[in-house]
Amino acid sequence: MKRRVIAAGIAMTLGLTATACGSDDSGDKAKDNSTDSAVDGTGKTLTVWIMEGTNPDAKPFFKEAAAAFKKQTGASIKVEYQQWASAQKKFTTAIEGGKDQVPDVAEVGTTWVPQFAETGALVDVTGKVKESGLSEDLVEGLQDAGTLDGKQYGMPWYAGVRSIVYRKDVFAKHDLEPPTTWKELQAVAKTLKEKEPKMVAFPVAGGAEMFAAPFVWGAGGELAVEEGGQWKSAINSADAVKGLEFYTGLATKDKVSPAKVNTWTEKEVGDAWNKGQIAMAVGGNWTPKAIMEGNPDLKGKLGAVPIPGPDGGLSKSFLGGSYLSTFQTDQKDLAWEFVKMLTTGEFAAKWAEQTNYFPGQNSELQKVAAQKDPLVEPFAKQMLEAGATVPKTKSYGEIQASKVIPRMVQSILTGKASVQEAADKAAREMDDIFAKDK
CATH class of the missing domain: 3.40.190.10 (Periplasmic binding protein-like II)
Incomplete structure (x- = not known):
């Protein structure tokens, strides 16, 4: 049987109807969880790798996010910016070096997720996603891109x-x-x-x-x-x-x-x-x-x-973009809280607005499409009707x-x-x- 991996579900996502998020309250849960954390990170620091160039205002964005996360968990954030051209090799080298070399959280291109997941370096967050009420509010095609054998390795952050x-x-x-x-x-x-x-x-x-x-x-x-x-x-x-x-x-x-x-x-x-x-x-x-x-x-x-x-x-x-994934370090639970905060609600919306990418949540994506921007609608149509992946x-x-x-x-x-x-x-x-x- 021949299989072609297509960004299925995007049409439902951009249907611009309230029912696209499902009939339960999963969308509301997703919006609330960025301010609700039971993890105490006092005195701890997360190392976060972010690709450089996607967001021209990345440093102010992460300064604000770090302050919010500090208030939420007590933990600090150390952001290290990486170049797309050399990042894949750097990730591979870090993974070979073990948990002391990899970041706690990293932006991972959707085409890299299978490679890193198969090495055992990424954390399976399927249960975390479901417990947080996020499963029904994720763009299906993007969610699928980071899911292997039924296990989801991170959260869709943005797509283009x-x-x-x-x-x-x-x-x-x-x-x-x-x-x-x-x-x-x-x-x-x-x-x-x-x-x-x-x-x-x-x-x-x-x-x-x-x-x-x-x-x-x-x-x-x-x-x-x-x-x-x-x-x-x-x-x-x-x-x-x-x-x-x-x-x-x-x-x-x-x-x-x-x-x-x-x-x-x-x-x-x-x-x-x-x-x-x-x-x-x-x-x-x-x-x-x-x-x-x-x-x-x-x-x-x-x-x-x-x-x-x-x-x-x-x-x-x-159709591609980036995941925020947690790596197999000693701070997996704390790392998940940061991933959840950045990929949902307020910070997901701000990142999408600042980068002109599409967010990974149905609820936020509908807001973008509803603006009827002539420099956005054609891409939304492309995403709706003709998105593919590798x-x-x-x-x-x-x-x-x-x-x-x-x-x-x-x-x-x-x-x-x-x-x-x-x-x-x-x-x-x-x-x-x-x-x-x-």
Whole structure:
């Protein structure tokens, strides 16, 4: 049996009805528990690892959270900020060093949870979640991302999804409409290349794995499938290759993306946005806010639409985010209280507002969606109708760390391999890594 891990349940989550949280009082319980703790942490200090860059106001946020936690439990918080690029290796090294090396609480990317959980480093909090009345108020797809064999390893903190961000003013200048099919995307990008030669019409960023993935999914392909309990690459299937041909063809054939973009990461695309060099690009729901902070002149000039499907509808896009997980230290109960405080109620809402990500609670997510923000609604629609995630196995973390997909895309963009050749090579590399996970 083949299994594709999809962000199921998001449609119910964003239904914008009161019944989405269930008919019991679980939502109210979730809101109250941030101020109710039976754990005495007087004289104790929790070490907390947080990824740097998600929240530009992270230090004031954690100063406020630490003060609230001190009042609630008597414990202090020591926050250590980590870089996304090096965090996975740092976690792995710390886990190998034992409980004295790992943090008490850490922000863990959803794609890392399986890897860390299978080492025994993360605490199973399934019972804690249920006892706190939180089970019915968690975004189902996010809750599932951190659950293995029925055990939940932390709390969903925030989530994001990628759609298309574009310059409304540039589109209006040339009487262009946001694309609703792949053919329209291609035509609009070619027009932008012709009319705005100093801008990058649509960056085909070779270093951004999640820019390519929607076109694989949109064509009906998969990154990998599970057969009989074993994962196997599907990146070289006919459908996946069709999606890759369209995406890379925008650069190799239509020339809407210059050669300098071949190795760009998502961060480098963001830097180009801030310099006013991008006309249209794949971007996350956090992207518009970051762009306007980096270039205030673009305030009011940005628009967003879901990533279109080949002939209409939507292409699936990666739904991911972060968990707050507790590690196997001597302060597990105290650590859980901090996780619960940050991922529910007041602090969950503040984090979502400051980062422009979606919160992990149904009740808080409904509030965000109900605001009808034109730079939020398209991403909510993408999340509603077309959210996907990567294979839920520790092996995929190694595949990402090895940059298998970016290297595949870059080899196509530079002409070193055809799409099929590059996909076949990537598939072999993925299968070699999956084979270790038997």
